[in-house]
Amino acid sequence: MNATDERTFLDPNFMSYLVQQGESFNDVLSQLQKSFPKLCTDVRCLQEVVYRYHLMGDTELGSKRAMEIRQSIEVFPIDQDVLGKMEELMELYPKHPPRELLHSSVMLLQKVRFIICSPESHYHEIEEVNSVSPISKASQRI
Amino acid sequence: MSPLLIDSNIPIIASEQIGEAWATVILNEVAKGNCPAFTSVLYCLEILESYWQQEKAFEGRVLYKNFKSLLDDQILPLTVEDFDLSESLFKRTPHLPPRDLIHSAVAIRHQMTDLFSIDGPTYTDIEEVRCVTLNELLRQLKLTGDYIDERN
Numbered sequence: 001m002n003a004t005d006e007r008t009f010l011d012p013n014f015m016s017y018l019v020q021q022g023e024s025f026n027d028v029l030s031q032l033q034k035s036f037p038k039l040c041t042d043v044r045c046l047q048e049v050v051y052r053y054h055l056m057g058d059t060e061l062g063s064k065r066a067m068e069i070r071q072s073i074e075v076f077p078i079d080q081d082v083l084g085k086m087e088e089l090m091e092l093y094p095k096h097p098p099r100e101l102l103h104s105s106v107m108l109l110q111k112v113r114f115i116i117c118s119p120e121s122h123y124h125e126i127e128e129v130n131s132v133s134p135i136s137k138a139s140q141r142i
Numbered sequence: 143m144s145p146l147l148i149d150s151n152i153p154i155i156a157s158e159q160i161g162e163a164w165a166t167v168i169l170n171e172v173a174k175g176n177c178p179a180f181t182s183v184l185y186c187l188e189i190l191e192s193y194w195q196q197e198k199a200f201e202g203r204v205l206y207k208n209f210k211s212l213l214d215d216q217i218l219p220l221t222v223e224d225f226d227l228s229e230s231l232f233k234r235t236p237h238l239p240p241r242d243l244i245h246s247a248v249a250i251r252h253q254m255t256d257l258f259s260i261d262g263p264t265y266t267d268i269e270e271v272r273c274v275t276l277n278e279l280l281r282q283l284k285l286t287g288d289y290i291d292e293r294n
Binding site for chain 1: 183184186187190191194199200202203207210215217219220221222224225226228229232236239240241244
C-alpha cells in the first residue's frame with residue numbers, strides 16, 4: 001500500500017525513535033517530507049516534542065525541533081469535536097493509551113488514513129487507522 | 143468576577159482519591175453558576191493522561207467525563223496559534239515548564255487573565271495572567287470558613 005499519495009499523519013515519536021538510533025532529526029524530517037509530501041500532525045504532538053526534551057533537560061532544543069515540524073507540515077487543532085471522537089474510541093479501546101486515541105481521533109475527523117509512528121507504539125491495534133513504520137527505508141535514510 | 147480558567151489539578155484534588163474539600167466547594171460553585179469558569183481541551187486530556195500513567199484509566203475516564211460535563215461548552219480548544227504564543231512566552235521566560243507556557247498561551251489568546259491552579263507560584267512569572275488564590279476566590283464567592291486554612 002502506498003501512503004505517499006495522500007495525507008499522512010506524523011506522530012513525532014517516530015522521529016524520537018530514529019534519533020535514539022543515531023539518525024539526524026533534520027535529515028529524518030527532510031526525508032519524511034520527500035517520501036510523504038502531504039505530511040500532517042496535530043498541535044498536541046508539537047507540545048509533546050517540547051515536553052519530551054524538557055524532561056531530558058533541554059527545553060530549548062525541544063522548542064526548536066517542534067517549531068521545525070510546525071513550519072514544515074500542516075498542523076491540526078484539538079477541539080471539542082476531537083474530544084468527542086476520542087470518547088467514542090475510548091469506548092472501543094478502553095485499555096489503549098489516551099494519547100494515541102487522541103491523535104487517531106484527529107486523523108479520523110480530518111479523514112487522514114495513515115499514520116507514521118514508532119514501532120513501539122500501539123496504533124496497529126486501532127482498526128480505524130493504518131499505521132506505517134517506514135523503518136526499513138529509514139535504515140537507507142528513509 | 144472575571145471568569146476563571148480551571149487547571150486539571152483542581153478536579154484531580156477534588157476527586158474521591160484525594161478529596162480536598164475546598165476544591166469540591168469551588169467546583170460546586172461553578173456547577174451552581176456562581177463562578178464563571180472555563181477549562182481547555184488540554185486540561186481535560188491531562189486528566190486522562192495523568193490517571194493512565196498511574197494505571198487508573200477507569201478512574202481517569204470518570205473524572206474526565208464529570209469535569210467535561212461540568213464545563214460543557216466552556217472548553218477552550220488548542221490551536222497552532224496557542225503553540226506559537228507559548229513559544230514566544232518561552233523566549234521571555236525560559237525557566238518556566240512548557241506546561242505552564244501552553245496553558246498561559248491558551249488563556250491569553252482568549253483574553254482570560256485569571257487561572258485557578260495549585261501551581262500558582264510559577265504562573266506569576268507571566269505578566270499577562272495571574273493565579274487567583276483560594277482566599278481571594280472564597281471572598282469573591284462570599285464563602286468563608288474552614289476551607290481557607292486548608293489551602294493557605
